[in-house]
Amino acid sequence: MGQASDRVFALSDGNSFYCSCERVFEPALEGRALIVLSNNDGCAIARTPEAKALGIRMGDPWFRVRDRATAAGVVARSSNYALYGDMSRRVNDVYRTFAPDVEIYSIDESFLDFSDAARPAALAREMRATVRRWTGIPTCVGLGPTRTLAKVANHIAKRFPDLGGVCDLTDPATRGGWLARVGVADVWGVGPASTTRLRAQGIETADQLAALDPRAVRPLLTVVGERLVRELNGVLCADLETTPPRRKGMAVTRSFGRPVTDLAEMQEAVAAYATRVGEKLRRHGLLTRRLTVFFHTSPFADGPARSVSGLATLREPTSDTLELVQAAVGAVRRLWRPGFRYAKAGIVLDELVPPEGAPRALIEPADPRREALMAALDHVNGRFGRGALAPARAGLRRAWALKAEMRSPAYTTRLPDIPVLRC
């Protein structure tokens, strides 16, 4: 099987993260059933436990559940990713005061190295309290000798509130009992397809999965599954990645608020995405050699279906907006067939390369509104004392005003209104 890990990993994540961010700015939402909606207010992508209890599921289309949900008292907010990104950075700043190494896994999840902690569970509880105090974000922490077990522990911490938001799976003696209470579908890396295959073999729970011979799992779940089983047994297969590896691909894709039936309109949209992806490239200090444009009709709609994608190769690696737009718009023209109601389009880049010579990441000019918003937060939370009511109220008012401003079109991701490009 391999050698047992002597490390301790913590996985800390923000509870209903997007919802919690909204609550930081709108304390009246505390305790209420709250959801955050995807782009175009399409569907629910974050739910508080109160909203889950009212039957709102992940991915529920808002137009379908709106009447029922609002009648039941559910509050919905449009998403604001710039804001969540800023909050995420603040939470990670706190993590870094508790652990020497932090791997930012996603906007709301980080792995931390707790190997040197004398009492990891106690440290985790203290960290939770500090994050809550300094940022306003509630978290849960899972502890384990591998990242996979830390992840399972985090899941358990969420499911069993009696644990006080911290679950410790570092002790092999008590681990099995917990794993028996976790379904295979809830194990990190086991999706719907793998769940079906495992169930067909009679494997229902995480402890049953852990009991399999890793080599026997390979034909069933590929090498990914093999590693997973080892990690469930406390054998380290992947360590922390504290410096993010160079990005391999990049995409800008959107669903349209309404069907697109006109070539010029599709070109407008895709030109806008090309502009966005150019900004993104420059922000990461990268160039691309080729881009793929795709668009398709809605999988939910009746009527003729069409899904196309086309590759455009650029003469030289570039992040130049005009070149990207021209390539993308040309691809749209080649791929275009009238008579369809297109619902979504996008640009996908792969083969990202650093520029010749010394890599230089362009620094994105800071948005003064966001800077001010975060400064305002400091007066509401944390280091400046949450008890100081007067400055807190002033700070909150300022924050609300800025947040309303950040809802302006410049911050949203709807299909933009830009001049038609004729090529």
Added chain:
DNA sequence: TCTGGGGTCCTAGGACCC
């Protein structure tokens, strides 16, 4: 009659994640 074999590269598609 017997119809190579192994390597690399590329691409598409599946599966999974948050």
Added chain:
DNA sequence: TCTGGGGTCCTAGGACCC
């Protein structure tokens, strides 16, 4: 009428080469 967006990794299979 309205059903998210952005990533990673793995595998299979075709093209190509010697």
